[in-house]
Amino acid sequence: MFYSITTKSCQLSNLAVRSAKRLKTFWDVRRSYATPTRFVTPAQHYELNKIRNIGISAHIDSGKTTVTERILYYTGRISEMHEVKGKDNVGATMDSMELERQRGITIQSAATYTVWKDYNINIIDTPGHVDFTVEVERALRVLDGAVLVLCSVGGVQSQTMTVNRQMKRYGVPCVAFINKLDRLAANPLRVAGQLKAKLGHNAALLHLPIGLESDFAGLVDVVEKRAIYFDGDFGETIRYGEVPKDMVEQTEEYHQRLVEHVSNVDETLGEIFLEERKPTVDELKAAIRRATLKREFTPVFLGSALKNKGVQPLLDGVIDYMPNPSEINNYAYDDDQEQVEEDGEERKKLLMSPERSGKHPFCGLAFKLEAGKFGQLTYVRVYQGMLKKGENIYNTRTGRKVKVSRLARMHANQMEDVNEVYAGDICALFGVDCASGDSFVTKKDLKISMESIFVPDPVISMSIKPKDPLDIEKFSKAVARFTKEDPTFTLYYDTDNKETIANGMGELHLEIYSQRMEREYGCPVVMGKPKVSFRESIVSPCEFDYLHKKQSGGSGQFGRVIGVLEPLPPHENTRVQFVDETVGTNIPKQFVSHIEKGFRKACEKGWLCGQKISGVRFRLQDGQSHIVDSNEISFILAAEGAMRQTFEDGAWHVLEPIMSVEVTAPSEFQGTVMGQLNRRKGLIVGTDENEGWFVVAAEVPLNNMFGFSSELRSLTQGKGEFAMEYSRYTPAPQDTQQELMTIHQESLGQGQQQQAKKKKN
Template sequence: MLDKMRNIGIMAHIDAGKTTTTERILFYTGKIHKIGEIDDGQATMDWMAQEQDRGITIQSAATTTYWKNFQINIIDTPGHVDFTAEVERSLRVLDGAVAVLCAVGGVQPQTETVWHQADRYKVPRICFVNKMDRIGADFFAVLKDVHEKFGVEVMPVQIPIGASDSFEGVIDLIAMKEIHWDAATEGEKYEYAEIAQDRLALAEEWREKMLDTISSTSDEITELILEGKDVPEELIKKEIRKAVLNQNYIPFLCGSARKNIGVQPLIDAVVDFLPAPDEVLPAEAFNPKKEEKLSVPCKVEGAPLGLVFKIQYDKDAGSLCYVRMYSGKIKSGDQVFNTGKKKRERVNRILRMHSNKSEQMDSVQAGDIAVFIGLKISQTGDTLGAEGQPLLLESMQFPEPVISVSVEPKSLSESDRLKEVLEILSKEDPTFTSREDSETGQLIISGMGELHIDVLTRRMLDDFKVEARVGNPQVTYRESITTEKTQTEKYSKQLGGKDNEAELTLTVRPLERGSGNRFVSKVKTFQKSGSGGTNALPEELLEAVKRSIEGCFSSGIKVGYPCTDIEVELVSVKYNELTATPFAYEAAAAKCFDDACSAADPVLLEPVMAVDIMSPKEFVGDAMSQITQRGGLISSMDSKASTDIVHAQAPMAKMFGFSTDLRSATQGRASFTMSFSHFEIKR
């Protein structure tokens, strides 16, 4: 069964046409009966009202479809940089990916971002060059662009017949046939034909290049070529599949999803070239009891092991937890063990999702993706397994939010509802956070950019019908330290006739930018009933210290912004069994942290953004001037046929309103993308 399953993601830069491509895949595999166009707001995968209004994909919708006895689980991912968390989540659980590239734009800034994310998770991929019908489409220029930008071996298995207005089909270099699609049936009918005489020489040239690339990793094909024998189609496909799994090179296909050309061979390529769940590297897990790493093979017979990779809120069912199963089987009604939280949960129902529709399942097994209903405490990144065999899968890392707005309820009665909704939204999206300002009492929400915040506040107001006022966007700063300091704190207080005492020593030290925060301990632990000797604490008291320090990281040093790039080391403790309490150790740790950091030359850090501006050549000077006026530094430039791409870095605080100014300076012809780069000391 596993060999008949594919878990794939469709990834691309915004506007490369990946949602349209997904719609066509669903249409031709029979899952939908009418093609939804993204421009008219009917796309199946873009089911959130805002996605239909904006024509972009915000949340990765999961859907299952079938093609030639194969089950394909598809995750449609957003191409906008503000939604990188969605892309990151999807790539974490995929076995293979289809990178959709625009035949005109080639490699665009967000293509680079998702490509590098896919590299990090070692996701095998194939490429589909879309929009071959557009003016300026150039399949071969895109091949060159990918090869130069990413340093990968590219290998077309098709070449286009014509381009722009004259684009009419593709030449299949494996079968050495032309493929033409019937417009009257919306491309559902297509036929193979002999290659036209005037196109044969080009097809033979590219087939030779393809076989040359394949033979570099296949002795069998090399022998056949040297002996002058025909190379069978099935052998070519088998060898390409092997090379894709090993990521030796990347097969390229082409078409126009909007014109219904090239999609069925793309689905064939997913089945032929991308891996089954048991063909990729086994999942890496950690056994917290034995403190050892181990590989978990994808087998139905193994102990159950799954990863919660996404949570969506449903007004009737509550939390929908998207789970990728790596081992074993979980049935509806089973109890599962959340390893990280050390708690049991019951799976009330299991669903197979099709965008925002669903069908009930009795069970889900290794390799598959499904939705669990009934989980109350599980969050994105949590591992579900068997209580007797606790394993932790590597959790997901998400970037820090960089932009904030204040929200306040219009009436007191709305206050609790607002907090409840913000909790739901932050559970769904780990890059969206909310906190209460300790000085003003205002609720502050933070996200990855203006569009991200706008989408989430619109959901809060429109979907959840919360009546609230939303402030103007503000930059989210961070606090850090620049020198190392060691501090000792004694705490002693009598509460309710009981002594509460603690004494500890902390060292705080700055870490490299981008390291995040870290808590380490030199103190040994022991069970409460035993004795740990000198410089030792019961486990629950060490947990209290850790909890307190994590709270301090959130509440800041001087100004109240969250801390970053600080290591806190618990150096030593004095423990009195009669008077030591968790409360005393929490209080001592918090005071010690504040005093140590205040003496360690604290600084305010501001977010610096990576800005990529796409501009026609005649306006590139005006575009560059717009970014430098905002204190931006230009790091490099790429030049394409009619467009220049300017890569720069600029402080987030200066980038509000940049979109309007850039449009007016370039007559509306330049566009840009912006994503968080790093924090640096505020100028």
């Protein structure tokens, strides 16, 4: 708003003129900051074929967030591009958290939506670090397709394999984007070969690079046999031209390879190939799409997001080859089948209808939670029907009714209100109290639930407490929020050591949450020495016959259990199983569930070193009951006693988590790094060397990996990097087992002394 400055004499002094100019300049500057981006919020498309739900996934530092930033710029969603590291004090749009901009990594998955060539594209940018793998899990659970980003130098790395397994778990079709072709030692052909060899993809290049490293100038489209150049200051102008003469033969060769790869998995193109007829561009694209949707083929695109090359063809590929919501079958379980479950049959699956109308009842899945200062923000994928602002929805798990007071679509950390959402949309509800994985419907009598999200078990523990004891209230609020948002971050109180223990997926995971507590809640915390989640297991089968008997006037307690406790196979040693093999009425069936309850309760803490018991099967074969004295508590205590009996009579050992570790560093440091891994009792399982860099894969006990990050940096002059993920549990060495037993005995002794002091006082 501008104000005119007038005087009675209609003459302004020089001072007044300068003041007026300054005032106008001030408002011009303010207005320039408030100028909206060139993106106009699009109307939602009602045609299902005009919608794409995709995720950007990759190994850490492969360029996921940079790719997303370029996508938002080229589609007009943002008016300026910023770098991930935040050197200009702005940072990438999708890294809205201050910690993300400082560290240059993605910590939380972020959702946005944009429009490209009249197609609505919902995008979720996911973290690359293994510590935040649950963010990738829940994103892939609700997405229809994914873009797998690979570094043209690093290639297929450890987290790439993890993401690939997650895509396979949820049946998500994907396209690959080999990024960073401008980097020194870039080799996209080698990376495409790794897609086939390491990940087992039937992959073929849809692009060829025109030059590499500093000479990278553009791409050759193998499908349409034309060159693509990216002109303008930010590569926003696409220019097509003829294929360079020195690449004509190579283009023909890779075009033929592409046809062969696709014809092997697509009948229609296979018939054309057998007829020795050249497919048209439309026929080839249609075949690639069909094969990609069936997860039988992976199209490979090339580019350099940082240098603004190759992103627009990738967007075209998302539209051409990624599925729309109607091409993916999504199912819900029928929860109104109590009798069926009692009979041992599987729950019925119901196919969700993706029609964008109010004809079918609404069904949505809450896949991500964010708690803010004004309440909980719940990300929901709509699978069926339509939801309007102001409607009532029901949580099928709790039966609780909630009114949708605010409905929004997300753009990173910004909410944009909408009045209604339809099947295939990803939206956010404000102020809805629920848990991650809950299903919502608008009809109360519709008892269905979507398949929930796989949550990996935490592998590392550290003691945690507020630095200032007066901050306990802030600490409690932070813990309540973070544990609700992230199911892999858990806390419990250790009664033996009298300390709070935080569990997570790695040192970085717990470090990030400790920093967030200080920044967001003003509660600095002290983290103790990391503790590894060891397990206890039995070595060989051990029989038990335990009688629990107690008489103290009136009805007493009586319960006898007979059976075998045996180890599970190595690939199942993180689970516990209960098997009822009883015949007859020696143990009434209503008490079997209580025997299982007692067994599982005993498995929460072992007697060898105080760790959880896993990898055991409790086979209940016989027992005895009393018509008066037998009750639920009798058989719970009998099962616990039977477990103690197997500990005294059987042979037990400790299991420790083994991590798959992948180290990348310059070749000159290979001997030093491998020596360091051997010193940490690591088993080298493979090495690879390429143009001055080497990659070594090893399996190392997690207990020996603490401090490796700083040690690797010092050994490799800051050039080395590593990633690790949980692999399996194996028996711990004898010295580790003895050390754990000693610590446990000492803690028990201290606990007994403290109890004795309390009794005296």
